Amino acid sequence: MDASDLLLQATGLGKRFGGLAAVDGVGLELRRGQVHCVIGPNGAGKSTLVNLLSGELRPDAGTIHLSGRDVTRTTAPRRSLLGLGRSFQKTNVFPAFSAFENVRLAAQSRAPRAWRVFDAAYRRADLRGEAERALAAAGLAARAEVAAGTLSHGEQRQLEIAMLLATRPSVLLLDEPLAGVGGAEAAALMALIGELKREHAILLIEHDMDAVFAVADRLTVMMNGRVLASGTPEQIRADAEVQAAYLGALPESEAAMEAAHG
Amino acid sequence: MSASIPASRRPASGWPLRLVLLVGLVALLAMPFAGSDFYLNLLTRTMLLAVFAMSLDLLVGHTGLISLGHAAYFGLGAYVAALTVPEYEPGNLWLTLLLASAAAAAAALVVGFFVLRTSGIYFIMVTLAFAQMMFFLFHDTPLGRGTDGIYINVRPDSGLGFLDLERASHFYWLALAVLLAVFLLLRRLARSSFGSALAGIRENEHRMRFLGYPTFAYKLVAFTLAGALAGLAGCLLAFHGGFVNPELLNWQQSGNALFMVILGGMGQFYGAALGAFLFAAMQEGFGLLTKHWHLLMGVVIVLLVLAAPRGIAGLLEGRRDGRQ
């Protein structure tokens, strides 16, 4: 694991809303080939953290570096173009457009000649190819022509991922991709995430502990805006403070741990 | 593959709508051979109004920017015509058109820089406010020669032997050509990469930003282009009518333009043109009935919004195309 795999580094992030410190002194690292999960109770500051990393919010303190480049003051669109992709907890697609068009638009953001005013956008072969690739990777090839607003909840989560993929990011910020998704669809999404980590650095916010411990390479536990503990899943499981906070919520079985990490 | 064009972008597929548009086009083409000068002039004015309405549709229907101050650029184009041509000689048509569009574009660029920082209801209010500012510029300062207005005594010279703008039928052809050209231009634009991005901004600007699109820049370009086209229409209208006054920039003009856009049906440009024709017909028709025709217009507007929010084109299309 060499230094070039360190794709995102955040140190000392802080954000206050009025008198409340939603995030305080938070740092983390995202490396290619790793899934870094952030867990914590509601109100711990996870969403705020993602918003700070993606550029939706400006931090009051701290820095963010993307592949060594300081992006603390960079706008959200610019961060996206630099390779920072984000999916949303609340479905944030284009409901009136087909799934295909959703992904095509995502692909177009990267394409050269995105400003062309006289080309035939919907027939551009490069964008169509890119969109088809991303849809297939996310498992939505069969539903390409359906209006995004009428897709099932799980399919919309897949669409979010497809749109993310079409922008060819290096870092993925996934904000509760499993929210409201059950059973087989959730398993499929987790398998997808497991595949994606080979090429990308992934930040995953999730509540489903089984899923988290099955896929995480590193874990950060947040509470009240601060980092409670950070380390490998084994370290976190053994951490006394975390155990006190999450009494009984962590997976017990060693076998499950071994199965996940070989 | 049909899904390559998103549901909300497909051309009119309801046959009643296609029929209406076709009949309308044929009628427009036939008019100079059958109609009197009175009707030719009326239709010329209406066609130029349609260009104005289509330019607003680029903002409202296609990009989702509800501008309540679009008449400012329309009026500015008209004033450029009035202020730059010689008093008793014909001006240069193409040069003046270029100047008017450029001036309107410049104004839209400056105003857009301010107003596009806002969104939602703020945007609606500030576009109105800036238009009002321009209205005062022409109304109160010597720039616009005040409320009495300016006359353009001679129609411009087209420089083309076959196009004599003093003749009603020739000006009519020019206006029709401009109408069709602007329509085709806007349609092509809507289907381009740039245009599809504008549509994305309309649907979910937040998401577009997180996909990496610099949405402010996109909106500013659209706003500027729309202003330029409005200025073009205003310039031609000034040449046609021979008179400009500050009322061309007032907010009733902006409000009426918005009415035309929604009346016809938004986003496909032919709707805006249709709306302009319907509006002109209502204006003439109601005007014959009573001098208080504004009352009838107001009632029609309220009823339209209550009963047919997708406009006449929406009614003719018959099916829901996924747009709200």
Next chain:
Amino acid sequence: MDFASFLIQSLNAVQYGLLLFLIASGLTLIFGIMGIINLAHGSFYMIGAYLAFALSSALGSLTAAILLGGVLAFGFGWLLEKLLFRFFYARDHLQQVLMTYGLILIFEEVRSLTIGDDVHGVAVPALLDFSLPLSADMAYPAYRLLISALCLVLALAMYWLIQHTRLGMTIRAGASNRDMAQSLGVDIDRLYRLVFAAGVALAAFAGMLAAPVSSLYPGMGNQVLIVCFVVVVIGGIGSVKGALAAALLIGAVDTFGKVLFPQGAGMLVYLLMAVVLLWRPHGLFGRPERA
């Protein structure tokens, strides 16, 4: 400008500002709480002014006209909400803009049909038709001071109502979360109707108050509306405090502008707005618009 002139202009600025505040507070309340943009708000001001004109000649007294007119305006607002506006809470802004634009046309023409297009004036009530001396040769009309005083009292009453009473709390709750408030037993429909009617009454009351000091002419409502928009933009939507600050600021800029730069005075207020937009796109006290 000598001190007396300065004082007079300052008092004028305050009076104009407070009047603007009254009208704008109705607008910003209706938008902040119900999410409706109402272009016809200026028409309510106009209706108030013409009511004062019609009723005062019928009743012989401006005071009686204002009292009756206030009640009528409230009732009118109540009916308007019940019959028309309540269908538009869920509609998008474009439809609201267009519908209220249609209303403006209707109101203007009805006024034209009933009262005509002439310019009218309303007399100051005899009791208040005197001036307070400010210096050896300058005096200030008492009626204008009354306008300022009444507007100020109303402003304070509104603040107290919204911040310190159950009704105000209910209104604020309804603003931030309609469904939640409803499920807690608040009759939201009635509440919205009340707020709307109050907004209409405020605008109309301002029109009635101002009638003796400004002339009544076609289009007066539209003029006022646009300035109110600027007040709301500068002050921030939904913020009554912002509306007050912005209205006073505009009152000052407009009044002194007319004296110091008569040619460009009409544009000064918009230039001010442009500056504020550069610095605070959501207004001085506004929050980003709720979805």
